[in-house]
Amino acid sequence: MPPMKFNKIYLYPLLGLVAFLASCATEPTVDPTVTKTEEGYVNPYEPGSYEHFKAEKNYPKTYNVWKNVQKLPETNSSNSWVKVSLSKQRAFLMNGEEVVMDYPVCSGIASRPTPPGDYKIIEKIIDKRSNLYGKIYDAEGNLVNSDADTRTDTVPEGGKYVGAPMKYWMRLTNDGVGHHIGNVRRYPASHACIRGPSATMPIVYSKVKVGSRILVE
Known part of the structure; x- marks a missing residue:
């Protein structure tokens, strides 16, 4: 039997239909009238993808961390940098222009804001304590000031000052602003530093x- 021949007039529309159906199968369907804050919202993206993570109802307020498990092992000090969003209270470990980790952070309060800027890390210390902020104890070991500032508060005779822990410290400025492990709230709450989760900061530090x-914006 001779091979079947197709008329080009009918073949091209058929190919277009196949392409259209294939695109419909892979692209998510989003109802533009339903937002993340409304009842009935369904995340249209593939679970585990970065798009799905960002489309979740509680993003960016979530405490969850997203990792690109394929790209993270390839990320190192030769190709990495960090971007911090003050408005979202989140930071992003970058490999070039690609996000490899998206994690929550906590920046400075209104009276001690984290200064935006394009910085370079000028110091790294794993086990760091603050020489500005911490706690003051009296001679008997009683806590007398839980939020001490060494520039304005004095240590009673026989007492001592204990600096706040700032592990996995990465210094951005000479006047004490850095990125380190700290209590991460979902709103600005620090003394200008950028706090990050205890399980996340060692990874960022190592990369x-x-x-x-470190771009803060």
Whole structure:
């Protein structure tokens, strides 16, 4: 039997229909009238994808961390940098222009805001304590000031000052602003530093070096 021949007039529309159906099968259907804050919202993206993570109802307020498990092992001090969003209270470990980790942070309060800027890490210390903020104890070991500022508060005779822990410290400025482990609330609550989760900051610390860029905006 001779091979079947198709008329081009009928073949091209058929190919277009196949392409259209294939695109419909892969692209999510989004109802533009239903927002994340409304009842009936359904995340249209593939679970586990970064798009799905950002489309969740509680993003960016979530405490959850997203990781690109394929790209993260390839990320190192030669290709990494960090972007911090003050408005979203989230930070992003970057590999070039690609997000490899999206995690919650906590920046400075209104009276001690985190200054926006394009910084480079000028110091890295794993076990760091603040020489500005901490606690003051009296001679008997009683806590007398839980939010002490060494520039304005004095230590009673026989007492001591204990600096606040700032582990996995990455210094951005010479006047004490850095990125480190700390209590992460979903609103600004620090003394200008950028706090990050205890399970996340060692990873970020290991991926950057002195001289790596941290963009705060």
